[in-house]
Amino acid sequence: MNCLLVAATAFEIAPFIQHYRNSDVPFYVDIQVDVAITGVGLMATTYNLQRQIQVKKPDLIIQAGIAGCFDLSVALGTVFAVKKDTVADLGVTEKSTFHSLFDMGFVKPNHPPYKGGWLVNPGLHLLKKNSLKKVAGVSVNQITTSKQAINHYTAKYKPVVESMEGAALHYVSLMENIPFMQLRGVSNYVGERNKKKWNIKDSVANLNNELIRLLNSL
Numbered sequence: 725m726n727c728l729l730v731a732a733t734a735f736e737i738a739p740f741i742q743h744y745r746n747s748d749v750p751f752y753v754d755i756q757v758d759v760a761i762t763g764v765g766l767m768a769t770t771y772n773l774q775r776q777i778q779v780k781k782p783d784l785i786i787q788a789g790i791a792g793c794f795d796l797s798v799a800l801g802t803v804f805a806v807k808k809d810t811v812a813d814l815g816v817t818e819k820s821t822f823h824s825l826f827d828m829g830f831v832k833p834n835h836p837p838y839k840g841g842w843l844v845n846p847g848l849h850l851l852k853k854n855s856l857k858k859v860a861g862v863s864v865n866q867i868t869t870s871k872q873a874i875n876h877y878t879a880k881y882k883p884v885v886e887s888m889e890g891a892a893l894h895y896v897s898l899m900e901n902i903p904f905m906q907l908r909g910v911s912n913y914v915g916e917r918n919k920k921k922w923n924i925k926d927s928v929a930n931l932n933n934e935l936i937r938l939l940n941s942l
């Protein structure tokens with residue numbers, strides 16, 4: 725099996741790379757893992773994913789990264805698998821009300837690869853092999869900081885996590901018919917600007933442990 729592992733930045737998957745390099749035993753006997761750092765954001769991720777796929781079409785794409793969390797009851801460091809994602813800030817804000825591309829009628833909510841306005845991961849059988857909770861995610865071009873935006877996204881999408889790349893993975897993989905997984909370790913609560921209150925260390929460590937566990941279970 726050819727697996728393409730992608731992350732926005734190298735530090736997010738550094739422990740996995742280290743583990744992979746230091747392993748004496750070929751613990752992924754039938755799995756070949758290619759790694760690509762796609763850059764931060766939807767545009768860079770889309771471009772770099774597409775380039776990788778053109779060179780070698782993988783059997784599975786895994787995107788691993790940190791994320792903000794909308795749910796304050798979730799402990800920082802928790803790792804989730806994202807079952808559906810969408811670009812939350814693609815549209816127009818008019819008279820303080822946001823209208824998505826679907827609201828505006830530019831795209832039909834069920835126009836492929838969308839289902840009800842979401843980019844849904846159909847590979848639930850892959851997710852079942854691990855214990856990760858499956859949640860809804862949103863992707864943004866502009867990191868959410870205001871209470872107003874948090875309330876708006878919560879009401880409209882009921883997301884648990886926010887990233888800047890997830891929807892690109894879902895869109896490209898669905899269009900190319902390639903199974904995929906998006907794993908997100910919660911580094912911060914959405915809107916929290918004080919980096920001292922983030923927990924990047926645990927989110928990256930737990931994320932990479934789950935990544936190793938997932939690859940061992942395939």
Ligand SMILES: O=C(O)c1cccc(C(=O)CC[C@H]2O[C@@H](n3cnc4c(=O)[nH]cnc43)[C@H](O)[C@@H]2O)c1
Pocket residue numbers: 732733764765789790791792793864867868886887888889911912913914915917
């Ligand atoms: O400096 C800031 O205010 C700031 C806010 C959020 C994230 C960053 C980063 O440097 C990480 C960007 C990277 O991590 C993902 N990420 C992590 N937390 C969030 C979030 O709350 N909202 C959106 N994305 C987040 C994202 O996927 C990027 O790849 C700096």
